[in-house]
Structure formats: C-alpha cells, structure tokens
Amino acid sequence: MKIGIPRALLFYFYEDLWLGFFDNLGIETIVSPPSNSAIAKAGIAHSIDEACYSSKLFIGHVQWLLDSCDMVFVPRYADSGIREEYCTRIFGLYDLVRNTFPEAKVLHAEVSFLHRKKESEAFVQIGEALGFTREESLKAYKDAAATAQARKGERIAAQEELLKADGMKILLASHAYNSYDAVIGAEIIDYFERNEVKVIHSDLINTREAKKRAKDSYSDRIYWRVSSDMIGGIDKYKDQADGIVMISTFPCGPDSLFAELVIRLVKDVPVLSLVIDEHDATAGIQTRLESFIDIIEAKKKAKSLLEVEVAA
Amino acid sequence: MSQKLSHHDHNGRTHSKDNHERKIACTPTIGDYALLGDILMERLLGYETMPCPPLTKRTLELGAQNSPDMICTPFKITLGNHIEAAQAGANVFIMPGAGCRLGFYDILQKQILDDLGYPNDIISLFDYIPTTKRLFTAMQERNPELTQQQFDEVFALIIQITVDMDGLADYLRHNRAFELEAGQFESNYQAYLSEVKLAQTAGEAADIGKKYDKLLRAIPVDKPQRPIRIGILGEIYVVVEPFSNANLEQWLMDRAVEIDRPFDLTRMAIGIFNNEQQIAESGGYVNYNIGSTANDVIAQTHRMMKEGVDGVIHIKPASCSPEITAMTILQNMSQDFGIPVMYLTFDTETGEAGVHTRLEAFLDMITMKRQSADRAA
Numbered sequence: 001m002k003i004g005i006p007r008a009l010l011f012y013f014y015e016d017l018w019l020g021f022f023d024n025l026g027i028e029t030i031v032s033p034p035s036n037s038a039i040a041k042a043g044i045a046h047s048i049d050e051a052c053y054s055s056k057l058f059i060g061h062v063q064w065l066l067d068s069c070d071m072v073f074v075p076r077y078a079d080s081g082i083r084e085e086y087c088t089r090i091f092g093l094y095d096l097v098r099n100t101f102p103e104a105k106v107l108h109a110e111v112s113f114l115h116r117k118k119e120s121e122a123f124v125q126i127g128e129a130l131g132f133t134r135e136e137s138l139k140a141y142k143d144a145a146a147t148a149q150a151r152k153g154e155r156i157a158a159q160e161e162l163l164k165a166d167g168m169k170i171l172l173a174s175h176a177y178n179s180y181d182a183v184i185g186a187e188i189i190d191y192f193e194r195n196e197v198k199v200i201h202s203d204l205i206n207t208r209e210a211k212k213r214a215k216d217s218y219s220d221r222i223y224w225r226v227s228s229d230m231i232g233g234i235d236k237y238k239d240q241a242d243g244i245v246m247i248s249t250f251p252c253g254p255d256s257l258f259a260e261l262v263i264r265l266v267k268d269v270p271v272l273s274l275v276i277d278e279h280d281a282t283a284g285i286q287t288r289l290e291s292f293i294d295i296i297e298a299k300k301k302a303k304s305l306l307e308v309e310v311a312a
Numbered sequence: 313m314s315q316k317l318s319h320h321d322h323n324g325r326t327h328s329k330d331n332h333e334r335k336i337a338c339t340p341t342i343g344d345y346a347l348l349g350d351i352l353m354e355r356l357l358g359y360e361t362m363p364c365p366p367l368t369k370r371t372l373e374l375g376a377q378n379s380p381d382m383i384c385t386p387f388k389i390t391l392g393n394h395i396e397a398a399q400a401g402a403n404v405f406i407m408p409g410a411g412c413r414l415g416f417y418d419i420l421q422k423q424i425l426d427d428l429g430y431p432n433d434i435i436s437l438f439d440y441i442p443t444t445k446r447l448f449t450a451m452q453e454r455n456p457e458l459t460q461q462q463f464d465e466v467f468a469l470i471i472q473i474t475v476d477m478d479g480l481a482d483y484l485r486h487n488r489a490f491e492l493e494a495g496q497f498e499s500n501y502q503a504y505l506s507e508v509k510l511a512q513t514a515g516e517a518a519d520i521g522k523k524y525d526k527l528l529r530a531i532p533v534d535k536p537q538r539p540i541r542i543g544i545l546g547e548i549y550v551v552v553e554p555f556s557n558a559n560l561e562q563w564l565m566d567r568a569v570e571i572d573r574p575f576d577l578t579r580m581a582i583g584i585f586n587n588e589q590q591i592a593e594s595g596g597y598v599n600y601n602i603g604s605t606a607n608d609v610i611a612q613t614h615r616m617m618k619e620g621v622d623g624v625i626h627i628k629p630a631s632c633s634p635e636i637t638a639m640t641i642l643q644n645m646s647q648d649f650g651i652p653v654m655y656l657t658f659d660t661e662t663g664e665a666g667v668h669t670r671l672e673a674f675l676d677m678i679t680m681k682r683q684s685a686d687r688a689a
Binding site: 047048050051052076078083087088089091092094095096098099100102110219221222223248250251252253254255256257258259260261264265275 | 383409413415416420423424427436599601603604606633636643657
C-alpha cells in the first residue's frame with residue numbers, strides 16, 4: 001500500500017502532520033515532486049480555464065501521482081476553527097478530484113471544526129480505512145500533530161533570528177502553497193537570495209495570533225483562514241521589513257479582496273503586488289523585483305539624508 | 313415612525329435626524345429586489361431612499377476602473393452603482409455581509425468609496441452566518457429606538473413580498489413565451505411591484521400577491537404540450553440581474569422557450585440551511601459542500617436532467633470560484649445524461665451581440681436534437 005500526496009495547496013500547511021501520521025503507522029507515502037512545467041501543463045489541461053493557477057497545479061500533482069501510488073490522499077478540510085474557513089477552491093478539492101479523475105482511488109475524510117468533524121476523528125477514520133485500530137490511528141495522529149506543532153514553532157523561532165540580522169529584508173506575503181511552490185514563489189525567493197536580500201515569510205505565524213492581529217488592525221469580519229494568516233503575518237512583520245512583496249495566483253478569490261485592502265491600508269512600507277498566472281515569464285518578474293529593490297534603496301538613502309539633516 | 317430618530321454613523325458618533333447630515337440610502341440594482349432594501353431603510357431606519365441610477369455601460373466602467381482586477385463581476389457592478397448613487401447624493405448603501413466573497417464586498421467597497429472621497433455608511437445586513445438577530449442588531453445600531461416588534465413586522469413583510477414576487481416571476485418564466493397578447497405578463501408583474509411597494513403589513517402584501525397570482529393565471533396562453541425547455545442556473549447575481557447577463561431570459565422567451573430557472577432570493581435564503589439536502593439530491597456527483605450556491609446548481613441540474621430538459625445554460629461572473637468547481641461536475645452530468653450544457657461567463661466587457669450569437673447556435677442545436685429525437689420515436 002502506497003499513499004500518494006500531492007505537493008500543492010494544503011500540503012504546505014500540513015506536511016509534517018500528514019507525513020508524520022502515515023510514517024507513524026508504517027505506511028509508505030510518495031509525495032509528488034516540486035512543481036515543474038510538465039505538472040503545470042497537465043494541471044492546466046485537466047482544469048476549467050478560469051480556475052486559479054494554484055488549484056490547476058494541484059490537479060497536475062494528482063495526475064502525476066495516479067500511476068505511482070495505490071491511493072491519492074485528498075482530505076477535505078473545510079475550516080480550522082470559527083472564522084478560519086478555507087476558500088471554496090480548497091474545500092471543494094475532493095469533489096473536484098473525483099469528478100476530474102473518476103477512475104482514481106481517493107483516500108479522504110472530512111475536517112471541519114464548524115461541523116464538529118474533528119481533525120483527530122478524520123485521521124482515525126483514515127487509519128481505520130487502512131486497517132488500523134482506533135487506538136493505533138489516534139496515537140499516530142497525536143504524535144504527528146505534536147511534532148508538526150513543534151516544527152512550526154522552530155520555523156517561527158528561526159525567522160525571529162533572521163529578523164535580527166542586518167541588511168535589506170523583504171516580507172514575502174502570500175499563502176504557503178504559493179511562497180514555497182517551485183514554479184511560483186521559489187524563483188522570487190532565489191532572486192532575493194542571489195541579491196543578498198533576506199526573505200521574511202508572512203505564513204510563519206501562529207494562526208490564532210494572525211487572526212487576532214487581522215481582526216484588531218484590519219477587519220473583525222474576515223472568515224477566511226488564508227486571508228487572516230496573510231494579513232496577520234503582514235501586520236506582525238511589516239515594520240521589520242524594508243518592503244513587502246505580495247504574490248497571488250490568478251484569479252485568487254481571497255486575494256482579490258484582501259491584497260487590495262492591504263495595498264490601500266499599508267502606507268508606511270512599499271508594497272509590490274505580483275499576480276502570477278500560467279503564462280508568466282520569469283524575465284518580466286525579475287525586472288519588477290529589480291526596480292522594487294531600487295525604489296527601496298532610494299527611499300533608504302533619502303531617509304538617511306533626512307536624518308543627517310535633522311541631526312545637523 | 314418617530315421624528316426624533318437618532319442613529320450612529322460608522323464612527324460610532326450619534327446624530328439626530330435634524331442634523332445637517334441627511335441620510336439618503338440607495339440599494340444597488342439586483343433584479344427587482346431593490347424595493348426590499350428601500351423598505352428596510354425607510355421603515356426600520358427612517359432614512360430617505362433614492363432609486364439606484366440605471367445600470368449602463370458607464371456604471372460598468374466606473375466599477376471596473378475602481379475595483380481590483382481579480383474581483384468577481386458583481387463587486388464591480390455594485391461598486392459602479394454605489395459611485396453613481398454617491399454622485400447623485402446617496403450616502404448609505406446596503407450589502408449582505410455574508411456568503412462567499414460577497415460577504416466581504418462592503419469592507420472593501422467602503423474603503424474604495426472613502427478613498428474616492430465619498431463619505432459613506434455601508435450597512436452589512438449579516439455577518440458570517442446570516443441570522444435575523446444580526447440583522448436586527450445592524451438596524452438597531454443605527455436606530456436605537458427600533459423595537460423588536462417593529463422589526464418583526466417589517467421583516468415578515470419583506471419575507472412575504474420576496475416569496476410572492478419570486479413565485480409570480482417563476483410563473484412568468486414558464487409561460488411568458490406563449491402569451492397570446494404580447495406584454496400582458498410583464499405589465500401585470502410591474503403593476504404588482506408598484507402596488508406591493510406600498511403594502512404596510514405582511515397580510516396586505518399577501519392579499520396583493522394573491523390578487524396578481526389570479527390575474528397572471530388568467531392571462532391566455534398558447535403553450536404547446538412540450539415546448540423547448542431550457543434550464544438556467546449559476547451564480548445568483550448574474551442569474552437575477554438581466555443587465556449583467558445580456559438579458560438572456562428575455563432573448564430566449566422571445567423565441568418561444570420555456571425557462572426553468574429555480575434560483576431566486578427565496579431559494580437562496582432557504583438553500584443556506586439546506587446544504588445536506590442539496591448534496592443528497594445531487595445524484596452522487598458531490599460528497600461535500602463545494603461553496604455558495606454551487607451544490608444547489610448541481611442538485612437542480614440533476615433534477616432538470618432527470619425531467620428531460622432540452623438544454624442547460626450555466627452562467628456565472630468572471631472568476632466565480634464555486635461555480636468553476638460546479639462546471640467540472642456539470643461536464644460529467646452533461647455527458648452521462650446526454651443533455652447539452654452551455655457555459656457563459658459574464659464580466660464588465662461582455663458584449664450582448666456575442667452572447668446572443670452563442671445562444672442562437674445553442675438553441676438551433678437543441679431544437680435539431682429534439683426534432684431528430686421526435687422523428688426517431
């Protein structure tokens with residue numbers, strides 16, 4: 001028995017939990033490789049034109065896995081708490097996959113805090129479907145969840161260290177599945193690293209903290225987790241960054257509202273908003289990143305001149 | 313209603329009615345439903361209301377210019393409504409405040425109107441999960457003297473009108489194409505709307521509804537045994553607002569097509585609490601909630617296909633996420649049942665002529681399909 005896990009969308013939120021769970025049960029898993037042009041092409045071919053690029057990539061990853069595993073793991077996450085809903089692209093994934101690849105064997109269970117479908121119960125259900133007892137499944141889940149939480153804490157702490165370093169820092173504001181995807185955020189991160197700019201990630205924040213910050217500083221009515229995560233992350237890190245680069249994939253529902261709100265409300269830090277779609281050439285983006293760095297440097301220079309004047 | 317009405321503006325300051333800041337409310341155009349917003353504003357808050365300036369190309373341009381590119385089309389159109397209304401003096405607007413992206417429209421639209429220099433209060437009727445309690449709170453925040461009883465009476469009136477107007481309009485869609493004397497259905501329906509606007513109680517509104525139901529049913533029609541029947545489904549705004557969908561219902565009815573369009577405000581309001589049933593009625597195509605009205609789109613398409621509809625037209629605004637998921641499923645249903653589905657996406661640039669050309673081709677195709685099926689039988 002080999003379980004295939006698409007390296008896309010929620011994988012970037014739950015990697016440690018999912019892999020840890022199957023590993024604890026001794027179940028073999030295969031994660032699709034980082035996105036590449038063949039995966040993107042397959043995803044585009046099997047999706048409705050107007051679907052967002054991130055979800056097209058997801059479909060491409062599922063397609064890649066079909067011949068390499070016995071079952072594809074597509075759990076249905078509806079929300080992770082009150083006012084922490086996922087967008088419809090994400091919570092519709094199971095039905096989307098089933099209707100796109102009717103022959104595929106899909107391993108799934110539902111997680112919804114609002115509908116009292118606890119994550120632990122979903123994993124018990126999955127464990128039982130694979131022939132394990134309730135106790136074995138629950139233990140595998142609990143251990144994996146604890147490890148996942150500890151790892152996230154470590155990553156947040158590592159970022160805190162990075163913030164103390166000197167030099168230019170850019171806050172990369174996006175959803176984890178965009179920031180870390182090989183054909184979306186990775187090239188942008190590479191570009192900054194090549195130019196000795198440090199990259200701060202908006203997703204390295206505790207969800208509850210993000211929600212509180214988004215509520216206090218922007219709006220108390222946000223009910224999408226990906227949006228409050230992003231806005232909360234921006235609120236937490238923006239004052240320590242020299243600029244914010246926002247990445248959205250076309251056409252993103254949550255970002256169409258909240259990226260715009262951020263652009264309108266964040267006045268003290270320069271913001272560059274990049275919308276990536278399936279036709280994007282890297283050269284165009286590089287030019288925009290270059291000029292963004294130039295703007296930040298010019299701004300810094302002007303500010304230090306002003307400080308010299310004030311001091312004199 | 314009391315003359316000394318007072319209310320809070322969005323900064324929490326209290327104003328009395330005789331303050332220099334006059335409240336003029338405008339409900340954006342969405343089918344014929346603006347009259348419901350007017351009743352809320354006038355009778356619960358004591359605000360003046362003004363009709364929304366008519367939807368034109370300029371409305372779309374203003375909306376599109378001032379909206380984020382990736383936002384769905386109803387945001388752009390209703391923002392265009394707000395801007396034109398603000399230019400004509402309106403300063404209070406209404407948005408549902410719950411739903412998909414629709415639930416956040418008011419937050420961003422308020423910011424955009426502020427940035428454009430139009431002082432405004434956008435009332436979000438609901439929040440997150442729509443309840444009458446929240447609606448009452450939203451109203452009471454602006455009119456502290458509002459009592460629960462006043463609210464209940466007006467709310468009952470609004471429900472009555474919604475159910476009646478949706479019922480009458482549904483009868484129209486099934487029959488208007490076959491009226492013997494052109495224009496009778498429409499003129500009676502318009503007469504109903506102007507009369508019911510003045511109703512004071514739910515009981516009065518119900519009587520007016522019954523009267524017009526009789527009148528509509530008395531209009532002579534020459535309806536064939538099996539007219540060409542087309543189902544129209546999709547996202548609720550483009551379904552109910554003819555300007556946003558190239559007036560496709562009218563176009564089809566002018567060509568003797570019976571329209572099965574189950575979606576209206578009544579169905580949507582009930583549907584919010586009916587998700588499980590919609591999934592159960594989807595014929596096994598869907599397991600979970602796939603967002604907004606998309607589950608109902610699947611359930612209703614399944615019903616229509618079982619009933620032997622000739623064709624289905626699925627309509628949505630550009631980038632409408634739940635409906636994009638629905639499309640993948642509709643493609644499978646269309647194939648399994650052998651019933652054609654046409655997909656139309658509307659944005660602020662969609663031209664009527666192009667839509668009508670596609671409708672013509674679709675109608676020709678399903679008419680020929682019907683004829684060859686009849687010959688075979």
